[in-house]
Amino acid sequence: MRILEAARRAFAARGYHGTLMDDVAREAGLSKGALYVHFSSKEDLFLALLDEAAATLVERLTEAITRAHGGRAKVAAALEAALVAFEDNEDLTRLFLVESAGAGPRVDDRRRQLRTALTGLVRVHLDEAVADGDLPPQDTGLAAAVWMGAVSEVVTAWLHERSRPLRELVPELAALLLRSVGFRDA
Amino acid sequence: MRILEAARRAFAARGYHGTLMDDVAREAGLSKGALYVHFSSKEDLFLALLDEAAATLVERLTEAITRAHGGRAKVAAALEAALVAFEDNEDLTRLFLVESAGAGPRVDDRRRQLRTALTGLVRVHLDEAVADGDLPPQDTGLAAAVWMGAVSEVVTAWLHERSRPLRELVPELAALLLRSVGFRDA
């Protein structure tokens, strides 16, 4: 929708508190009132965007995981899919990883929820790998958190520095994370 | 100082945007005007706290690293020191990891700066371990980012869930991170 696109651009560019409903309206080519016909508050609008970002990400990950075969391949594929998705959806990435922080308690809660969901996705596949004997038994919840944090940090740094394309980091980052849980280097 | 303590408590409890200068003044037992004698803006006050948090952390890490001997021991010690420091300074931890996000561009910049400094600390020692032949050559900058992200995520989760003491996670988290860069399990 026009409003969501405008909001995505605006929030990604100026952050939650830095973006006025006036900005969104202007960017959407609508009046402020029109925004409130579709979203009952600024927070709601942002939340809708956040959900969109998470849905996009989960979809991409699920797809990549489904396509890959074997424990190691699945987690590697998920990692690559995540980084590619982040790189291809810069605005949503920024919203999800950066601007959703400090936007008030409701947004904070949703952010945490979505991160937890994502972590859960990773964990399921680590558990499978453990069950299959591909990995030694371990606290996969902790490992999944480590992966999420690592990816989040690397992507956030990329958002600011843009030193080189995110996809180029995939091999090395994958090696690190796979090693962290006990996969042998390929 | 009384003001800094009051601000630390207030910001940690309600976040940057959720904390009013009135709150800080009340908590400090001072008038709002008195705050401005010492800090020229809300942002400045927050920045001072952020610096305090980073300094505390760096000091603890440096100390721990100095005490330890050998590449592996140093990085493990740093990791433990970090988690213990986070657990012992909950308010500052929250400020540094959570509330400093979304508090405006200047705060964002400083936050990034401090995280970079911390990452650098880790990196130096990874580089030494590589130089000493304890670790294979690798992108230690990336590895340091992974470590920072991992710790940040785990600590942030702990701030919300409090399922068990942070220090109990040290062994397993250390094992994960040490493995990630290529240390063999002890």
Added chain:
Amino acid sequence: MRILEAARRAFAARGYHGTLMDDVAREAGLSKGALYVHFSSKEDLFLALLDEAAATLVERLTEAITRAHGGRAKVAAALEAALVAFEDNEDLTRLFLVESAGAGPRVDDRRRQLRTALTGLVRVHLDEAVADGDLPPQDTGLAAAVWMGAVSEVVTAWLHERSRPLRELVPELAALLLRSVGFRDA
């Protein structure tokens, strides 16, 4: 009409300012635009209801008065007719006595107008009673105002407390008001 009924319910339930045109439209099962085909403004719609309320009331009173014979009987009958009409048309009663206050100058004026008309009705019959020698000469305008105020207050209290049916109050209230103008107790 469907719109008037919907508006009556809505305004009676939530008051003038508390009722949105959206509410009326929803309740009427029409679009907001359709409302404006029939009523040029929210105020007009409310005014139409107010007139309906007053017309209903005047009709009932006139009828009751016509049926009764003799000065005292006529005023007593009017009083009873008023209370019964109020009780039987709760929504209109609320509109007329309660919600029409504070709804803007035009509504205020009409409200006053209608109350004056009602007072006039009472006054005419008090004047007749005086002319017939059933009552001593007096300021019948003032007396009519007293009657209107008394009824208004009692009915308004009933709208909120509902302690007992309004019609049960008729004998005692009639006695009070008849005495007030100089009728001897029956």
Added chain:
Amino acid sequence: MRILEAARRAFAARGYHGTLMDDVAREAGLSKGALYVHFSSKEDLFLALLDEAAATLVERLTEAITRAHGGRAKVAAALEAALVAFEDNEDLTRLFLVESAGAGPRVDDRRRQLRTALTGLVRVHLDEAVADGDLPPQDTGLAAAVWMGAVSEVVTAWLHERSRPLRELVPELAALLLRSVGFRDA
């Protein structure tokens, strides 16, 4: 206080909904923000005024009643005191009798509360008169409501017409109301 005076004038002149906080601020010679330092909302400000009006009225009535001796004299004195108080405090009178209607549920509740308190004052003295044998037994609650309604109506009419000073109506109105409860004409 400057704010209360300004608010009194503004609300009396333009009603609750017709008065903007901007109007009050301008009239008080203050900024809008200053209003909110002292009153947390427009409603609160209005409520404070309403309480002031009621307190003024109750004080005057109590005083007048205390001074008078004997049942009949007391109620007559109260009535006169009320009318004089209304006439001397036109703005507060308008606030209490007119503008407090339709200003939202909280104001409506307080308005009702205050009217009930006033009615109670009248009722106590009617009860005493009954106990002393000066009046026949009767529903004094109903009678008090009648009195309140009558006075309210007469004063409201006066606010709009100003045909003649309110105090001139006292003798005739007193006669009407005293007769209504069964006092013999003096």
Added chain:
DNA sequence: GATGAATGAGAATTCATTCAT
């Protein structure tokens, strides 16, 4: 140094009304 009342530029939200379809 301290006070706290006052400032004033916002900022979100509301809602009667309009009008292209």
Added chain:
DNA sequence: GATGAATGAATTCTCATTCAT
């Protein structure tokens, strides 16, 4: 006649910052 998305002016409330005392 009907629709309902869009309007936009209005309005309340916010809060970091200032400054006379």
